[in-house]
Amino acid sequence: MSLRLYDTGTRTIREFRPLEAGRAGMYVCGATPQAAPHIGHMRSGVIYDIVYRWLLRSGYDVTFARNITDIDDKILAVAADGGVPWFAVAEANQRVFNRGYEELGCLPPTVEPRATGHVPEMITLMRRLTEAGHAYSAGGDVYFDVTSWADRYGALSNQKLDNMLDSHDTAGTDLKRDPRDFALWKGAKPGEPTWETPWGPGRPGWHLECSAMATKYLGATFDIHGGGVDLIFPHHENEVAQSQAAGDGFARYWLHNGLLTVNGEKMSKSVGNVVLLTDLLEKARPVEVRYYLGTVHYRSIIDYTEPSLAEAATAYQRIEGFVTRAVETMGSVAPAAEPPEAFTAALDDDLGVPQALAVVHETVRAGNNALAAGDHDEVGERVASVRAMLDVLGLDPLSEQWADQSGDDLRSVVDALVAVTLEQRQAARARKDYDAADAIRDGLSAAGILVEDTPHGPRWELKRG
Numbered sequence: 001m002s003l004r005l006y007d008t009g010t011r012t013i014r015e016f017r018p019l020e021a022g023r024a025g026m027y028v029c030g031a032t033p034q035a036a037p038h039i040g041h042m043r044s045g046v047i048y049d050i051v052y053r054w055l056l057r058s059g060y061d062v063t064f065a066r067n068i069t070d071i072d073d074k075i076l077a078v079a080a081d082g083g084v085p086w087f088a089v090a091e092a093n094q095r096v097f098n099r100g101y102e103e104l105g106c107l108p109p110t111v112e113p114r115a116t117g118h119v120p121e122m123i124t125l126m127r128r129l130t131e132a133g134h135a136y137s138a139g140g141d142v143y144f145d146v147t148s149w150a151d152r153y154g155a156l157s158n159q160k161l162d163n164m165l166d167s168h169d170t171a172g173t174d175l176k177r178d179p180r181d182f183a184l185w186k187g188a189k190p191g192e193p194t195w196e197t198p199w200g201p202g203r204p205g206w207h208l209e210c211s212a213m214a215t216k217y218l219g220a221t222f223d224i225h226g227g228g229v230d231l232i233f234p235h236h237e238n239e240v241a242q243s244q245a246a247g248d249g250f251a252r253y254w255l256h257n258g259l260l261t262v263n264g265e266k267m268s269k270s271v272g273n274v275v276l277l278t279d280l281l282e283k284a285r286p287v288e289v290r291y292y293l294g295t296v297h298y299r300s301i302i303d304y305t306e307p308s309l310a311e312a313a314t315a316y317q318r319i320e321g322f323v324t325r326a327v328e329t330m331g332s333v334a335p336a337a338e339p340p341e342a343f344t345a346a347l348d349d350d351l352g353v354p355q356a357l358a359v360v361h362e363t364v365r366a367g368n369n370a371l372a373a374g375d376h377d378e379v380g381e382r383v384a385s386v387r388a389m390l391d392v393l394g395l396d397p398l399s400e401q402w403a404d405q406s407g408d409d410l411r412s413v414v415d416a417l418v419a420v421t422l423e424q425r426q427a428a429r430a431r432k433d434y435d436a437a438d439a440i441r442d443g444l445s446a447a448g449i450l451v452e453d454t455p456h457g458p459r460w461e462l463k464r465g
Contacts, residue, residue: 003058003348005224006299008232008254009156013350018223019252024060025218026052027251029210029227029235030112032069033093034078037100039275039304040228040260040267043293047257048226049106049394050294054347057392065217066109067210068094070116071203076192086193087116100277104290105394105401113213115204119195121212122204125246126184126197134245137199138175140187146180149241156240156254157233167234182238184208207238211250214239221249229256258301275304287320287402288313291395297354315361319386320397322364325371326383327398333380335387335396343389353393360389418449422458425451 003016018024028048031041048066055062070090079086101108126142129135134148146153150161166179183205188194194201214222227236236254243250259266262273280289283306292312296302327333338344340363346355367382390396397403421440428436441451444460451460 003054004350005253005255006350008256009251011158014253016223016253018060019219019221022059022061023063024055024224025063025222026055026065026224026226027210027214027218027222028064028066028109028225029231030066030068031094031097032072032074033090033097034072034074035093036096037093037277038267039277039280039293041097042100042104042277042289043260043302044228044257045101045106046104046290046293046394047298049101049104050298050353050392051224051226051255051351052107052109053392053394054351062110063218064109065111065113065214067213068112068114069206069209070094070114071193072206080191103277103281103286104293105287107394111217113217115209115213116195118209118212118216119197119204121216122185122208123197125208125212125242126199128246129184129242132245132247134242135184136177138177140200140202141175141183142185142197142199142205143176143181144184144238144242144245145177146182146241147178149245152244153241154237156237159233159237182207182234184242207235207242210235211239211243211246211248215243215248215250220247222251224253224255225251226255226257229258232256255298257298258296261301261303263305264303280309284309284313287395287397288316291316294353294393294395295357298351316395319360319364319390319395322367322371323383323386323390323397326367326379329371330376330380330383333383333387335391336381336384337388339388339392340385343392347392356389356393360386363389418444418460422451422460426458 004013005016006012007014026048028044031037048064052062052064068090071086075089076086079089082089126135129144130137130142133145135142135144137143146161153161154164161180164180167176167182185197185199185205185208186202187199188201188203193203195203214225225236225239240250261267262275265271265273267274277289280292284292289309292309293302295312295315340359343356343359346352346359349355363382363386367379367386370376370378370382387396387398391399394401421444425437425440428434428440444451449460451458
């Protein structure tokens with residue numbers, strides 16, 4: 001089976017056939033960094049990282065572009081409230097976003113373009129639209145004329161123009177030919193940053209940015225455009241309209257991930273239920289947070305609750321525990337060259353991560369049975385297979401990303417101290433002083449260290465949670 005993806009544009013699952021054999025171009029709408037990232041942002045980061053990894057694993061040479069909208073009404077508002085420059089707000093928060101992506105093991109994109117660095121490309125696109133009769137200037141603003149694209153506007157979001165409300169761009173409504181027209185360029189206003197254009201000074205409109213950046217790095221027509229379902233309308237609809245009206249083919253497949261709720265409610269500052277990544281990292285390790293955010297199918301809503309995070313952390317620890325025990329028994333075992341066919345089939349079927357993880361857990365159970373039976377050949381095969389699957393999902397506990405997340409230096413010190421304590425326990429058991437041996441074990445448990453007696457001697461691990 002080849003890779004198949006649900007395409008929002010056709011509302012069907014389609015076989016992925018890239019524009020150019022062996023190559024894939026993917027553009028994902030990234031952050032508007034007016035504040036620190038919440039877990040919805042990070043879920044999107046993990047989802048498209050898995051898409052990126054699977055395309056790479058499937059043999060494609062991937063160009064992955066994820067933009068930064070570093071000028072925006074919200075950024076300007078935050079800057080004004082704080083009495084700081086707009087670019088300081090965007091830069092500080094983008095650094096927090098990037099740290100969050102790194103903490104969760106997301107591979108860096110091929111390119112991460114900023115809106116403010118692509119004004120020349122925006123001017124070119126506006127000129128093409130104006131000359132083709134799809135855009136007009138008014139009072140220093142430049143608008144897209146939706147009625148000039150009436151027969152196609154709304155196709156992505158499955159709407160008809162006649163049924164649409166006025167544009168979300170309420171500023172300058174009195175200058176528009178039609179209240180549903182949207183701004184490509186916003187004329188200069190006192191105190192706002194500006195760039196010079198043939199239509200006067202101003203700053204970019206939100207939708208224009210992505211069309212200019214996507215086509216600059218991926219070409220006039222490219223393979224995949226991704227983002228949250230909340231972006232389908234108006235953002236992605238407007239991207240399609242302005243790009244195709246200018247003569248570009250634009251995206252051939254549209255991927256949209258489901259949103260994240262909190263205890264059944266939409267995340268909102270007004271409700272006061274916004275959960276930041278830092279909040280999750282106080283409750284679980286980064287690798288466990290990644291597991292949690294990536295386990296639900298990308299098109300489904302994920303409802304965050306503390307019990308659901310704890311359950312996901314426990315599930316990952318079962319996988320991690322098997323890998324750790326297997327390597328202790330077998331020594332170093334490299335990931336298998338290819339993951340199991342069932343795992344591959346699951347991811348090829350519209351990125352079925354839940355079904356793929358079911359294969360992981362099934363393999364872990366078989367591996368644990370092999371460990372109990374002392375079947376080292378079977379153990380080696382199972383752990384190699386598990387590592388191959390986890391590598392695709394960015395979850396291999398022995399990878400460089402996660403192997404040192406507890407701190408190698410601290411681990412080595414604790415390991416040495418626990419080893420001495422376990423030697424004392426073994427000595428107590430040898431002289432049949434079981435009360436002393438149990439007291440040592442209880443003391444370690446109270447300190448957060450679990451001891452397991454195995455046929456190969458005692459082993460220990462830190463309690464989680």
